[in-house]
Amino acid sequence: MDYTLEIEETPTTVPGGTGILLLHPSTGETDRIDTDFLKTDTDHFLVVSTRTTAREAKQKLEYYDVDEDRAEILDTLSIEHGYSRRQSDSVHYVAAPDDVDGIVDHIDGFLDAHDGKLRISFDSVTELAYYAGDEEALDAVDRILELLAAYDAVGLFHVSEDPHDPELVERFRERFDGVIDLDEDGSIDVDF
Numbered sequence: 001m002d003y004t005l006e007i008e009e010t011p012t013t014v015p016g017g018t019g020i021l022l023l024h025p026s027t028g029e030t031d032r033i034d035t036d037f038l039k040t041d042t043d044h045f046l047v048v049s050t051r052t053t054a055r056e057a058k059q060k061l062e063y064y065d066v067d068e069d070r071a072e073i074l075d076t077l078s079i080e081h082g083y084s085r086r087q088s089d090s091v092h093y094v095a096a097p098d099d100v101d102g103i104v105d106h107i108d109g110f111l112d113a114h115d116g117k118l119r120i121s122f123d124s125v126t127e128l129a130y131y132a133g134d135e136e137a138l139d140a141v142d143r144i145l146e147l148l149a150a151y152d153a154v155g156l157f158h159v160s161e162d163p164h165d166p167e168l169v170e171r172f173r174e175r176f177d178g179v180i181d182l183d184e185d186g187s188i189d190v191d192f
Helices: 031-039 054-063 100-113 125-132 134-151 166-173
Strands: 002-004 013-015 019-024 044-049 071-075 091-093 118-123 154-160 178-182 188-191
Touching: 019 031, 019 134, 019 166, 031 054, 031 118, 031 154, 044 054, 044 100, 054 071, 054 091, 071 100, 100 118, 100 125, 100 134, 118 134, 125 134, 125 154, 134 154, 134 166, 154 166
Parallel strands: 019 154, 019 178, 044 071, 044 118, 071 091, 118 154
Antiparallel strands: 002 013, 178 188
């Protein structure tokens, strides 16, 4: 199954199982790319949020006019930070942002429970590495990429270059079928 991409400079379509790395500066404006990825040619999508709460993730989808009826959000922050949370059919929680098994299990469950064209946005792998450690973040990416291949889904993974050493960024980069490199000025370089 092929998926349409409507992100400038990227291929028109990518096959199911494709993992895309969104490499950006810490101040990068990633929301536009993320929401363009989610709102095109998609039956259901999951936003895994290690950087913002579910409420903030929903506000982003609303602002960029993404169909929330197709959305599910996995909030990894609220429980650990003691924020109020409202479990619903479309919003779920894991206990902490370093709960790699909980995150991967939820992604597996989401992919298994839905048919059609499925997308995952992981915002952000950098935050996962901060909480869980670099090796655990790399392992989580590997496990999620295997799930994308198994379920013929596609995923976009956010990594901020600034906090990581270049060697780790390269280890992330080599795992993906495509890399979108967002510059400070908003321009992008693409390597698929």
